[in-house]
Amino acid sequence: MTEMISPDLFASVPDPDGRFGPYGGKFVAETLMSALADLERVYRDLSCDSDFQREFDSDLAHYVGRPSPLYEASRMSDAIGGARIFLKREDLNHTGAHKVNNTIGQALLAKHMGKKRIIAETGAGQHGVASATVAARLGLECHVFMGAEDIKRQSLNVYRMKLLGAEVVPVTSGSKTLKDAMNEALRDWVTYVDNTFYIIGTVAGPHPYPMLVRDFQSVIGREARRQSLAMTGKLPDALVACVGGGSNAIGLFHPFLADEKVTMYGVEAGGHGVETGQHAAPLSAGVPGVLHGNRTYLMQDQNGQIMETHSVSAGLDYPGVGPEHAWLKDIGRVNYVAANDDEALAAFHHWTRTEGIMPALETAHALAYAEKLAAEMTPDQHIIVNLSGRGDKDILTVAAIEGIEV
């Protein structure tokens, strides 16, 4: 069905109102509307300003350590005996995940707007760490909102943020996870909107966030495209990435959207199984609605209340998803699938032992699916998996699940 889509379509979203087809938009309280308009204006000017782009590229090169390598996982590929699997090594970025690509970009925007205080929400803590890191570097005050439940399961990252000088604000409302952290960050922003820049960590939230986070993260796909051509002489046959809010996935997918022969798989958190209702897979089992400033697929009940989610990985434990993914699902350009907790845990171990690369539990969902996918493909084909983050932060979680005291 992708043959029917004009390549120009993907460059045309979002429209000036921030919409990806019926999704996206700006569903926020009036107090934030002018802050969003300011951000949009500043971003529009800076995104075509060569000095700003140079500054961003230079930070990515010298501070983050880009380009990140594309690595062929030969031992795993041989063991599976299907397609060759390549890993886009975002885990090797400074701070250990793809999140920093975006926080570097948004921190530069904050600097240009003269904002001295930044806030962020975080689930697994990777975005919180990446925000605290750029705040330390630029000398900005930083407050990170984190669900009380996530603070428990990601204690290492909490301490990291504190070491970096950020204040970690526990959120005890609702389900005490990522969605509640985002509610609290929005409440803070509405209160301190004059001096505060809200660094949203994923491709969700009100326009222009889904667009600008996508743009900052698209460096992943642009590099992967070049690297694939250099290493294999062709584009990949398939791309695989995990999807919570969806920033690492959109970052990998976006530069390939117009390449109709490249098939794409976004892997959601299946939790205990999509059929059990205990999961975090809105694209697989949700319906469209409005939350956190945008219209998108949501996990909600028949009365429009947002449901509590479950995933072994805090970073995927979110009832919504970026609006561009909602649109890509509807037009059939990307396939959205799910991997369950147990499959992700198995992949965590399997990849650690086979390739010596310990993935984040979020990333392990993508790896679990990639193993299945590769087995159905042939050795002349190749897959790129976004290795979005490293698993150091998850060691205590994995140990606890397996009843091991560290």
Added chain:
Amino acid sequence: MSRLTQCFETLSNAGRKAVIPYIVAGDPTVASTVPMLHSLVAAGADVLELGVPFSDPMSEGPVIQRGHERGLANQVSLTQVLEMVTEFRQQDQATPVIIMGYANPVERMGYAVFASECATAGVDGLITVDLPPEEVGPLNVELHKVAIDNIFLISPTTPAQRIKTITANASGFIYYVAVKGVTGAGNLDSSDVGVHLDLIRAETGLPICVGFGIKDAESAAAVGVMADGVVVGSALIDTMTNAMESGSSLDEGIEKAVTLLRSIRAGVDNM
């Protein structure tokens, strides 16, 4: 003429200001909501604002957040809120009722169904915190069909040139949010409120009511002088829950909140 327009005209002719209490449907109990609305009218409320409990009330401070949580724990959905309005209308056909909430429950019900159910129940107006003019078009079409007013918020951060965009979509009245922040936050600066009300008046003849940060008779009177009405929510809920947490019964807790509203009524009338 809508019940809201009629209400503000009557008040204006009498030289009075509207007092508008806000409570969350189903908080603290399902059975207490409708009787409390009647008590608030008896204590001097001109218009009633009934909150629709939502799982993610992003613009609410802790006091009203907990009200939403209690409403949800009592399993109050948008459908039940409309049933409460229906029940209220059996005894009171005069007092305008506004429902205030977030977009998703309305989206889930469907705009057309929602508008027609509101009309059947006797709802007069709607405030949807996260539906700014840019996003409200399709819902407004349905509300117009059944003559239900859509009330918009204007905040201290709304640029002067944007006020016109908002008033063009609004009817009933304009709700001016007096503080940057969530409900129940901070103290409002009444001189700053005056400046903004003048800017809004330059664009619309609609009545303007002020909310967020009104806690007592004194703050209500300070704002009432400049506005056409005052909205009070967190202070009522806080009074009620504090009383109940320190051992008062449900009825006593509600009575304390109603007493606060009575004193706000007196403050606004005697300013």
